[in-house]
Amino acid sequence: MSLHIVVCAGIVPDPLQTLEPVTGLKGPALKNEMMLPAVLDPWSASALYEAADLVSKNPASKIWLVSLGPKAKLQQVMMTIAQKLSFELVAIDSPTTGFADAHATAAALAEAIATIPGLDRSKLLLFGGWESASRGAGVTLQIVGERLCISDQFMGVDQIEMREDGSFEVLERVEGGKHQASVCTGTPAVLGWATGNLPEPRNNPQIGMANMRTVMPALQKAKPVELGESGLLYLSASLPSQQRQTRVVKDMAPEAIAQELVEWMGAE
Amino acid sequence: MPESILVLTHVDETGAILTKASLEAFTAARELAASLSAPLAVGIVAPDATLAARAFAGVNARILGVSGEAFAQARYVSDAAACEALCKAANATVIVAPQSSRLARVAAGVAHRLGGSVDTHINSIHAKTNIEVSRWFYRQRIEAVLTRAARPWLLLLDSGTYPAFVGAEDEIAIEQIKVELPVIRTTVTGTRAPAQNEQTIRPDAKMLFVTGAGWTKKQPDGQVHAAEAGDLILAFLHATGASLGSSKSLVDQGGDGQPVLPFLTHMNQVGQTGSTPRHPKGLATCCHGEEPHVVGWRFIADRRAISLDPNCGWARGKADVVYVADAFKVMAKVNELLGPKA
Numbered sequence: 234m235s236l237h238i239v240v241c242a243g244i245v246p247d248p249l250q251t252l253e254p255v256t257g258l259k260g261p262a263l264k265n266e267m268m269l270p271a272v273l274d275p276w277s278a279s280a281l282y283e284a285a286d287l288v289s290k291n292p293a294s295k296i297w298l299v300s301l302g303p304k305a306k307l308q309q310v311m312m313t314i315a316q317k318l319s320f321e322l323v324a325i326d327s328p329t330t331g332f333a334d335a336h337a338t339a340a341a342l343a344e345a346i347a348t349i350p351g352l353d354r355s356k357l358l359l360f361g362g363w364e365s366a367s368r369g370a371g372v373t374l375q376i377v378g379e380r381l382c383i384s385d386q387f388m389g390v391d392q393i394e395m396r397e398d399g400s401f402e403v404l405e406r407v408e409g410g411k412h413q414a415s416v417c418t419g420t421p422a423v424l425g426w427a428t429g430n431l432p433e434p435r436n437n438p439q440i441g442m443a444n445m446r447t448v449m450p451a452l453q454k455a456k457p458v459e460l461g462e463s464g465l466l467y468l469s470a471s472l473p474s475q476q477r478q479t480r481v482v483k484d485m486a487p488e489a490i491a492q493e494l495v496e497w498m499g500a501e
Numbered sequence: 502m503p504e505s506i507l508v509l510t511h512v513d514e515t516g517a518i519l520t521k522a523s524l525e526a527f528t529a530a531r532e533l534a535a536s537l538s539a540p541l542a543v544g545i546v547a548p549d550a551t552l553a554a555r556a557f558a559g560v561n562a563r564i565l566g567v568s569g570e571a572f573a574q575a576r577y578v579s580d581a582a583a584c585e586a587l588c589k590a591a592n593a594t595v596i597v598a599p600q601s602s603r604l605a606r607v608a609a610g611v612a613h614r615l616g617g618s619v620d621t622h623i624n625s626i627h628a629k630t631n632i633e634v635s636r637w638f639y640r641q642r643i644e645a646v647l648t649r650a651a652r653p654w655l656l657l658l659d660s661g662t663y664p665a666f667v668g669a670e671d672e673i674a675i676e677q678i679k680v681e682l683p684v685i686r687t688t689v690t691g692t693r694a695p696a697q698n699e700q701t702i703r704p705d706a707k708m709l710f711v712t713g714a715g716w717t718k719k720q721p722d723g724q725v726h727a728a729e730a731g732d733l734i735l736a737f738l739h740a741t742g743a744s745l746g747s748s749k750s751l752v753d754q755g756g757d758g759q760p761v762l763p764f765l766t767h768m769n770q771v772g773q774t775g776s777t778p779r780h781p782k783g784l785a786t787c788c789h790g791e792e793p794h795v796v797g798w799r800f801i802a803d804r805r806a807i808s809l810d811p812n813c814g815w816a817r818g819k820a821d822v823v824y825v826a827d828a829f830k831v832m833a834k835v836n837e838l839l840g841p842k843a
């Protein structure tokens with residue numbers, strides 16, 4: 234079976250960095266955002282690793298990684314990601330942040346995917362994170378799917394199992410810590426991934442060197458895109474007031490702590 | 502432009518009863534309609550919308566339904582068509598819906614088909630001169646208030662942010678909306694619980710019990726007591742009915758070949774790359790970390806922690822009370838006090 238897997242993956246600030254909102258010319262932004270180290274969005278990374286697993290089981294298949302972000306940041310992130318698995322990069326140069334409008338982002342991604350040379354849309358599995366670690370809306374991938382006229386979409390995916398007849402089973406997260414199982418007759422389909430079940434692939438310098446031969450030219454010819462706002466207006470963006478007056482209880486016996494906790498749990 | 506409000510709702514797995522999140526969305530939509538003096542409509546997706554509509558008896562709203570066996574299954578192609586048809590029939594400018602797995606799967610696609618916009622994970626809706634909504638960015642680290650000029654505007658409301666509507670159930674007339682379904686290529690075959698012995702995620706529980714990596718680290722005797730930790734935690738969950746959350750580091754340990762709690766999966770993970778559940782109370786044990794991880798209990802109202810480090814970033818300034826103690830000893834005593842169920 235031959236699959237054409239397109240993975241939409243954004244970049245986000247390293248989660249361990251301190252984030253502070255500031256007001257820019259076009260609305261909120263992050264303070265010193267260009268200085269913050271970036272990583273591939275965690276759920277999109279899960280999608281990418283699942284794509285690599287599918288390709289390893291279906292050798293005639295191929296992965297395109299479509300990423301929208303500032304070119305310099307994309308280059309920094311690709312230095313790491315390119316060592317993990319083989320892919321062809323489609324880069325879109327845009328000064329995007331988590332406050333950008335998902336509709337405009339989706340339009341730019343869909344346009345880039347629609348013009349990928351050699352992509353057979355009848356074999357297409359469109360992958361991405363079900364949400365991002367920046368906007369966290371779960372909107373972009375669905376709209377990209379709609380723009381590409383794909384009407385089988387799955388969100389919060391933790392597993393895909395391809396069958397010999399071309400159909401596949403998908404497990405999607407639903408309420409109560411359960412999965413909904415569905416069977417789709419075949420490609421094309423959209424899968425927004427949650428964590429999946431696969432570990433992060435180990436770095437392989439040989440894969441990295443092979444990838445970088447195509448990644449660097451892709452970055453150089455990355456099309457600059459200015460995202461519109463579709464009438465979106467931010468009235469405020471602020472950090473929450475996190476500080477609680479924590480009562481620190483020291484030197485209390487476990488029995489006394491347990492008694493206090495049980496009373497607290499029983500209180501309304 | 503005068504606004505008109507539609508609330509999209511759907512039934513639970515019984516096929517006849519509206520979900521709690523749907524009834525919460527109705528509360529929010531009704532408050533919004535009242536503050537704008539705008540007309541209100543309700544859209545129901547169900548195998549038989551007439552049954553589910555009984556929840557809205559006596560409500561001053563237009564009730565629309567999409568019925569049929571195709572809508573017993575939560576799947577993109579049929580749900581998107583149903584929601585699109587309901588939105589077009591209601592001709593609403595603002596559409597409120599619950600942030601359930603079912604409607605979150607289709608909301609953006611529906612907004613695109615309608616030529617509108619969508620915002621998700623909404624925490625509150627206010628109508629002043631404009632409709633303003635608040636939501637979080639960067640995984641619950643930055644809160645923003647925003648508005649949009651585009652209509653229709655779909656708003657997916659996080660569960661637990663509004664009280665669920667309770668009405669007098671009775672027969673009620675509804676307008677059945679016909680839906681032209683495209684070719685259906687996806688069949689839902691059922692639901693599955695993760696590979697574990699019992700359910701530990703309970704969204705409606707009064708308490709979230711968060712376990713950290715400290716449970717599987719070496720204890721004062723120099724040994725790891727993962728089995729004992731697992732017994733203590735499960736006994737506590739049995740006795741209290743609490744929902745179980747976990748730090749990322751503890752969930753990830755399974756993949757690293759370290760001692761694990763066998764009942765934990767990534768579904769239990771809270772924090773930066775996990776969930777941020779809403780419960781009235783939360784008890785964190787053996788958790789350590791800073792802001793990105795602590796967002797896991799951002800929406801817990803009353804927080805207590807047991808930690809050996811009084812200055813731990815998980816507890817200091819984030820919890821209401823931190824007990825500086827050995828969680829093994831404390832939880833053993835808690836289970837004793839909770840009695841035979843523990």
